[in-house]
Amino acid sequence: MNILEVNQLNIRDSKGDRVLVQDSSFHVREGSCLAIVGESGSGKSLMCRAIMRLLPSGIRQTGEIAFRGERLDGLSEREMSALRGRRICLIPQNGMRAFDPSYPVGVHARETLRRHYGWGRGVADAKMTAAMESIMLSDAAELLGKYPHELSGGMLQRIMIALSIVLEPDLIIADEPTTALDMITQFEVVQQLIAVRERIGSGSSMLLVSHDLGVVEQLADEVAVIKDGSIIERGAARVILSDARHAYSRQLATARQALRGTFRSMMGEEI
């Protein structure tokens, strides 16, 4: 069964009258991870935000988006906001964007958990602390007391991952979760995303966006390749990464070889 189905998604800049994403269709199977890969500017982030119905003003979307068979494009804003975070959790590209800059990150986490689960401060903090410890973030109390600008992008991303462990969403959308992180932090964040999928119930479904096929190889079951706003190839991750039909996909796959060696050596495997 598909947890997410996107049909004929079109995204257009209504001011500039530019087509940014064209006729894109894809689905995420229950319990599996679909990676959308493509170079910078190809439309990946816009797709994620379109699913969450969080596109900036001036950008228009058309097409069908169904989550567990229910059309998201037909929901009211109130229904959609009840679903965001709780059932579909977006880990955005920029960790800073995930948190309200005017409050310590713990206040944001508490408020999110109160809104979705009705938990008070004590329960919310205890759950966050346990989730943070489970992904090797110690000193939870100190971290939760800090404002977003006092923490690095990688740390904010990890706190967001901890929050998604507590929220137990049905679907995680991870938009370039490792961009702008150094190699060690990238490796840790990927390990934590693997752990999140294992930890949440029978295995959380994931839509992963990345231009880094080293990361995709670690996480994805299936891959869709996007170029200039259109999906040009889809298939099982091992096929796309090793035997893609499209020249552009093969080019991306070649670029991954260098990263693959680094990841393997970090994992202690022989290259």
Ligand SMILES: Nc1ncnc2c1ncn2[C@@H]1O[C@H](COP(=O)(O)OP(=O)(O)OP(=O)(O)O)[C@@H](O)[C@H]1O
């Ligand atoms: N608010 C906006 N108004 C107009 N054009 C936009 C807006 N946001 C994004 N775009 C354009 O849409 C295209 C796709 O952007 P998008 O951010 O989805 O790319 P991406 O594949 O996620 O790349 P990256 O990994 O660099 O973020 C780009 O050409 C970008 O300039």
